[in-house]
Amino acid sequence: MDRPAVILENDETVYDFYLRHQQNRQVARLAYAALARRFKPRVSYSEGAREEIRRLVYDDTRLIIAVNHVSETDPYTVAAAAWASPLRPAIGRTRVLAKDELFQEPKQRKRIDMMGGIPVFRGKNHGMRAVSAAGNRMMDVSAERVRRGDDLAVFPEGTCNLVDPTQIQHVGSGIGHIAARIRKLGVEPVLICMGLSYGPAQKLKSASVYIDQPITGLPDKPLHIVRTVADGMQKALDGAVAAY
Structure with a gap:
């Protein structure tokens, strides 16, 4: 299947492609393992979270993973942390929302596609009405990808935190609407909040990654889901900062 150009004027063809696209899972696993060796994140958990995530993965529960956004390398750090955690079996069947600019350069796009990327056309770049x-x-x-058996990883802040990496920025409404649409398709997703800290010096290797207790029974309304996500992300980020 030919990869369409990821441009806003081509959005229908782009999303038709990513509705069907499936990366090579074995290649993805090898790449995630290589990232774990390179970035060496230190993964910690709230009490009981590791065991609960292992159970959810074993039960084939659909997951939404929400992570704070600090650096352009965050997706690679998160991938490395996934390899070192009970989330490893989800590698190769997790979709990752990523800004459309990352799909422009062919070599980088190949990496993003391998990681399960789905492009997002952001209003800050194209205008809210246009997108x-x-x-x-x-x-x-x-x-729909979640309904078909994939998990979903999201950086709900939408942009890198260049002000105070110990405090969550504004969480966009998108994650709330996606979760609500997943439920309308008959699937009850579980939210996992992952906190990411590079310490005061912002060292990209050996980051502190903290995974909090999974959140079940999400609220019904998108706005209330967003609030739950924001609170959960801050709690996870506090854990990552404390564990650094």
């Missing part, structure tokens, strides 16, 4: 239809299509595709 409205594409945004709705992205959320529908994300929800």
Whole structure:
């Protein structure tokens, strides 16, 4: 299947492609293992979280993984942490929402596609009105991929935190709408909040990654889901900072 150009004017073809795209799981596992060796994140958990995540993965429960955004290398750090955690079996069947700019350069796009990327056309780059239809299509595709058996990883802040990496930025509404659409498709996703800290000096290797207790029984309304996500992300980030 030919990869379409990831441009806003081509959004229908782009999302048709990513509705069906499936990376090579074995290649993905090898890449995640290599990232774990390179970045060496230190993964810690709230009490009982590791065992609960292992149970959820074993039971084939659908997961939404929400992570704070500090650096452009965050996806690689998170991938490395996934390899070193009970999330390892989900490698190769996890979709990762990523800004459309990352799909422009062929070599980088190949890496993003291997990691399960789904492009997001952001209003800050194209204008809110211009991306409205594409945004709705992205959320529908994300929800449908989860219904088909994938998990979903999201950086809900939408941009790197260049102000105070110990405090969560504004969480966009997208994650709430996606979770609500997943439920409308008959799936009850579980939220896992992952905190990411590079310490005061922002050292990209040996990051502190903290995984909090999974959150079940999400609220019904997207706005309330967003609040739950924001609170959970801050709690996880506090854990990552404390464990650094």
